[in-house]
Every structure is written in C-alpha cells, then in structure tokens.
Amino acid sequence: MTDTLNTPQPTTPAHHTHPFTRDPKQWEKERSRALRTGHVRDHTCPATCEPVLVHERTPWVWLAWTVPGDGSPPEIPHQIGVLTPAATRTQRLAPRWLTRRPAHRIALGTVPGSLRLATAAIALISLLAGLFAIHQGIPVDVVLPAAFLAPLVAEHLPDRLDARARKYVRVVEGDVACRYLQRLATLHTSLVHAAADSGCYELRRSADIGQTLLWEAAGLLQNRDSRSVSADLIARERAMLQLAHIVKRTAQGDTACASHASHPGRHCL
Structure with a gap:
C-alpha cells in the first residue's frame, strides 16, 4: 500500500501530526x-x-x-x-473506560499470576465484614459465599466490561x-x-x-x-x-x- 495517493489533497490544518496539536x-x-x-x-x-x-x-x-x-x-x-x-450516550462511555489508568497489581509470590490491588483490598474488607456479621449472629453459610464472591467480582468484572466496551x-x-x-x-x-x-x-x-x-x-x-x-x-x-x-x-x-x-x-x- 502506498503512503501517498495521487488524488490532490486539500489544504487542511495539520491535525494529529504530533500530540495535542491544538494544545x-x-x-x-x-x-x-x-x-x-x-x-x-x-x-x-x-x-x-x-x-x-x-x-x-x-x-x-x-x-x-x-x-x-x-x-x-x-x-x-x-x-x-x-x-x-x-x-449512543452509553456507548460513548466505552472510550473513557478503556483509557482508564492501568490497575495496580500484586504478585502472588511463588504462585503464577497476580491480583488487582482493588481485589486484595475488597477481600480484606469482605473478611472483616464477614467476621463482624458472624459475630452479630448471621449464619456462616450466608456470610462465607458473600465474602468469597465480592473479591471474585472485583477481579473479573473489569475484564467483562473491557470486552463489552471493545464492541x-x-x-x-x-x-x-x-x-x-x-x-x-x-x-x-x-x-x-x-x-x-x-x-x-x-x-x-x-x-x-x-x-x-x-x-x-x-x-x-x-x-x-x-x-x-x-x-x-x-x-x-x-x-x-x-x-x-x-x-x-x-x-x-x-x-x-x-x-x-x-x-x-x-x-x-
């Protein structure tokens, strides 16, 4: 593919020849x-x-x-x-989501992979909230699934939203x-x-x-x-x-x- 076409090019402002041409x-x-x-x-x-x-x-x-x-x-x-x-207005939110700052991740030591810092924080909060809920008499079989589900959602939901935004x-x-x-x-x-x-x-x-x-x-x-x-x-x-x-x-x-x-x-x- 050639870089220049034979079609006469109109005189236009040199937008995007370098970053932030107008600013x-x-x-x-x-x-x-x-x-x-x-x-x-x-x-x-x-x-x-x-x-x-x-x-x-x-x-x-x-x-x-x-x-x-x-x-x-x-x-x-x-x-x-x-x-x-x-x-649509909702679809115009996709670029803002995709250009957000990269998530901070925490290495898992000898275990391959890493976790988002937000996931670790939510896991800690879920653990503390779960212990408090158990102390208040809420059944363990109700508290434990919720405590495990919150960090899983925090870890995988951004990837699901990424896939949706890329459409x-x-x-x-x-x-x-x-x-x-x-x-x-x-x-x-x-x-x-x-x-x-x-x-x-x-x-x-x-x-x-x-x-x-x-x-x-x-x-x-x-x-x-x-x-x-x-x-x-x-x-x-x-x-x-x-x-x-x-x-x-x-x-x-x-x-x-x-x-x-x-x-x-x-x-x-």
Whole structure:
C-alpha cells in the first residue's frame, strides 16, 4: 500500500501530526506526569515492556502516544482507537473506560499470576465484614459465599466490561497501520471541526460519513495485513478527500453568503 495517493489533497490544518496539536501545553503536562509516574520508551526499554501511554481524546475517540526518551514529541501514535458511528450516550462511555489508568497489581509470590490491588483490598474488607456479621449472629453459610464472591467480582468484572466496551471501539496498533489511520484521522478531524463551527446540515452529514469511513478503515487494519486490503483503504481515503473538498466548497459558500449579508448589492451563489 502506498503512503501517498495521487488524488490532490486539500489544504487542511495539520491535525494529529504530533500530540495535542491544538494544545501543546497539554502535551508538556502529560509528558511531565509520565516521567513522574512511569517510564519513557528509549533504547533500554525491552520489546516486552509496557510504556506509559498518553491518551489524546478526540470527538471520534483517541490517539495514544508514547513518551520518547529524547524529549521530542512522537510523530506516530502507538495506538489509535475509533468509536462506532452514531454512538449512543452509553456507548460513548466505552472510550473513557478503556483509557482508564492501568490497575495496580500484586504478585502472588511463588504462585503464577497476580491480583488487582482493588481485589486484595475488597477481600480484606469482605473478611472483616464477614467476621463482624458472624459475630452479630448471621449464619456462616450466608456470610462465607458473600465474602468469597465480592473479591471474585472485583477481579473479573473489569475484564467483562473491557470486552463489552471493545464492541464499540476498534483499536489499531503498529507503525504502518497507525500512520495510515493517522492521516485519515487528520482529514476527518477537519470535517468534525468544520461541522461544529458551522452547524450546516451538509457539513454535519460529511462528518457522519467520515466517522463511518474511519470506523471501516480501522476494521480493515485491525486484524489484516495492510497490503491485502490496500484497495479498500485507498477507496476510503479517496472518499474522505472528496468529503474534505465538499466541506471546503461549502465553507467558501458560507463565507460568500456572510459577505453578501453585509453587502446587499452582491449576489450569493
């Protein structure tokens, strides 16, 4: 799959070419937090390590950036998530759940695996509450199942919620896939901002179609080699470029009409 299409690209703001394009101070704030609470990705970081991710939330969902060790802003996201088109209010909670901070875990010593810190805390609270309940005369066969059930729910419920939330968010990783989706997201963000600033139906409709194209492209890149789906990806990028061209013409028409309103002698086409 080629990185550049032959279709003429419209002039659009360079969204997402680096983290927090519209708010550089936010990147510095997130970078400082990452340096305090985690580790940055550098030459000493093994392939299996999990670097701290800085999530930049967008109207269509998020870009996750790593923090390079040399202090420069990254150019390619580590991960991109795309929200399902026409998401309901409940479905829009899925990205916030998936981008929460990783749970603190406690190693089990010689036993393989680990437990969430919250699970250990709930287990302790359940034990103390169970002893108090038994002391108050509540039957043991009622107290013990409840005391065991609470930490089990605390340990496994987040995984169930993760699986449910992933139905509404497609996550893409890998430099090649993220670079392509990053370019498509740049075009789509321009559509979203134009629709938000104008309120025109044509612009809102273009933004809705752009979200669908981004969702479909994420699905193509999620589980397949980009070369095998290059034709489908190029078709979606061309469609996004056409939407950007429509938005540009509509915005120019709005400007002309606004000028006509202040100069009644002119005609608005």
